[in-house]
Amino acid sequence: MVNDAIKLEVDITDNEFDKIYPLAIQKKSRIHWTPVKVAKIVANLLVDKAGIKVLDVGSGVGKFCIVGATLTEGIFTGIEQRKYLVDISNSLFDNYGLENARAIHANVTSIDFGFYDAFYFYNPFxxxxxxxxxxxxxxxxxxxxxxxxxIYVHSQLLNLPNGTKIVTYCSNGIKIPNSYKKIASYENELLDLWVKKR
Ligand SMILES: C[S@@+](CC[C@H](N)C(=O)[O-])C[C@H]1O[C@@H](n2cnc3c(N)ncnc32)[C@H](O)[C@@H]1O
Incomplete structure (x- = not known):
């Protein structure tokens, strides 16, 4: 089972994991969905205590949210502009009993970042x-x-409290406000952890 493998920290390849998706979605995985190994790192960086509310900005088929919600006690919300991807995500969250994950059909420009504690970006735009x-x-x-x-993401991030965490993966285009410090990099510097300064 996919979520047993994640929970038990068993290595699971992306090919194995992606079998939970329809074939057409599997074919897009290499370019568009976060690798399992990366999703595990991101989830552990963002969720440092139970109940942390994580927003995946442009959540696709919910791959990051599935891994994060299985592995940690964070609460994962994905926002995604393509409804059919939202529907796939939510039916998988249900199938796997992941009550701490949900996907919302929305454009990022309608989301108030103030409801969340931590943010993940995988090159959404x-x-x-x-x-x-x-x-x-x-x-x-x-x-x-x-x-x-x-511009919208930058303006939302500006208003968040000190200590807010962001992880960016392959996302050089995202403009992180100067009030955030890059405190660590992983995966050959493709993955960066940012924290708003105290
Ligand atoms: C590279 S995929 C990453 C998917 C997911 N975060 C993951 O890592 O598996 C980026 C996703 O962002 C979504 N997206 C792009 N622009 C968006 C916007 N303005 N509002 C909401 N979703 C958006 C796309 O539809 C796509 O599914």
Whole structure:
């Protein structure tokens, strides 16, 4: 079972994990969904005590949330603009009994970051700049959207309390406010942990 393997810290390959998804979703995994190994690191960095509320900004098929909610006592919310990905995520959270995970169908620009303690970004907006890497044709992509999302995220992060944690993975484009310090890097510096200064 996928979540037994995660709970018991058994090594599970992405190919094995991804079998929980329909084939078309599995095929997109290498480029679009967080590798299990990375998701484990991120979840352990963000959840330093039970009940920490983690937001996955652009949560796709919920792969990070499944790993995090299985492995830790954090509360994981994914927000995702593609409804069919939200539906897949929520049915898997149900199937695996993950009461500490849920996915919401929303654009990031409607989300108040103040309801969360910690944030994860896996390059969510890049498909606006690099259309060959888009997931599908069902959302409108543009450079203007990219700029709008980056500015919105920056403005939300500005208002959060000291101690707020962010992990970015392959996400150089995300503009983290100067009030956050990068305190550690992993995975050949593709994965960064940021904390708002005290
Ligand atoms: C690279 S995938 C990462 C998925 C997931 N976080 C993971 O690591 O497995 C980025 C996701 O962000 C979503 N996304 C992009 N722009 C968004 C926006 N403005 N609001 C909500 N979701 C968005 C995309 O639909 C895509 O599913």
């Amino acid at each position: 890049m498909e606006n700049l690099c259309k060959s890497r888009r997931i599908d044709d069902i959302v409108t992509l543009s450079e203007n959207h990219y700029t709008e999302y980056i």
